Amino acid sequence: MLTGIIILAAGSSKRFGGISKQLLSINGTSLVRHAAEVALAANLGGPVVVVLGDRREQVAPELDGLAVTLIDNPTHTDGVASSVKIGLAGLFLMEPRIDKFIIMPCDQPYVSAGLLQQLVVTQTETDKGIVATRYADQVHMPALFARRYAEPLAALTADKAPKWVIIKHKNDLAEVGFELAAIDLDLWTQVEALKKND
Numbered sequence: 122m123l124t125g126i127i128i129l130a131a132g133s134s135k136r137f138g139g140i141s142k143q144l145l146s147i148n149g150t151s152l153v154r155h156a157a158e159v160a161l162a163a164n165l166g167g168p169v170v171v172v173l174g175d176r177r178e179q180v181a182p183e184l185d186g187l188a189v190t191l192i193d194n195p196t197h198t199d200g201v202a203s204s205v206k207i208g209l210a211g212l213f214l215m216e217p218r219i220d221k222f223i224i225m226p227c228d229q230p231y232v233s234a235g236l237l238q239q240l241v242v243t244q245t246e247t248d249k250g251i252v253a254t255r256y257a258d259q260v261h262m263p264a265l266f267a268r269r270y271a272e273p274l275a276a277l278t279a280d281k282a283p284k285w286v287i288i289k290h291k292n293d294l295a296e297v298g299f300e301l302a303a304i305d306l307d308l309w310t311q312v313e314a315l316k317k318n319d
Contacts, residue, residue: 124223129208130180131175154184156227160189167222168216170208173191174195190215200278210275223237223266232299240263240297249294250270252294252297253295254299256301262282262283
């Protein structure tokens with residue numbers, strides 16, 4: 122049973138005034154590298170791909186020395202759906218035998234390898250096709266999807282995130298509670314608060 126991982130790291134970080142959020146350093150490690158290290162530490166058997174877009178030349182070196190595959194998204198300004206589609210295509214090209222996969226953003230510093238492993242365990246125990254992370258009374262990323270959801274995910278358009286597929290198929294959904302995943306760095310105030318606490 123192979124589980125691949127897609128890390129979404131192509132965004133332009135508009136709320137940060139042109140500064141690449143992927144490169145923000147928390148505890149001496151950039152967000153994008155931290156996400157990749159967590160994905161690799163989960164050791165789920167499948168490849169780990171990182172979808173890059175904005176400032177690719179600056180972000181890519183952060184992943185030097187890690188056993189991840191970088192995939193460029195030249196249409197990243199079209200929205201997150203384009204990164205999901207390109208990430209899925211790259212993942213299945215690398216390993217056609219994948220039977221499930223996790224999609225995760227790169228801006229959740231408290232997401233752990235243990236959480237990713239628990240998504241897989243929960244899927245095995247419940248036999249549900251989707252296992253999402255629950256925090257703040259909603260389901261979010263990271264989320265695990267059975268292979269059969271690759272097509273509807275790839276069909277998303279513009280800024281429709283994978284959450285659209287999760288909600289549409291809620292009868293095939295299991296959840297893993299993890300409130301720390303609520304800390305995703307979308308605003309400078311969140312970054313400053315996190316740095317003060319570390």
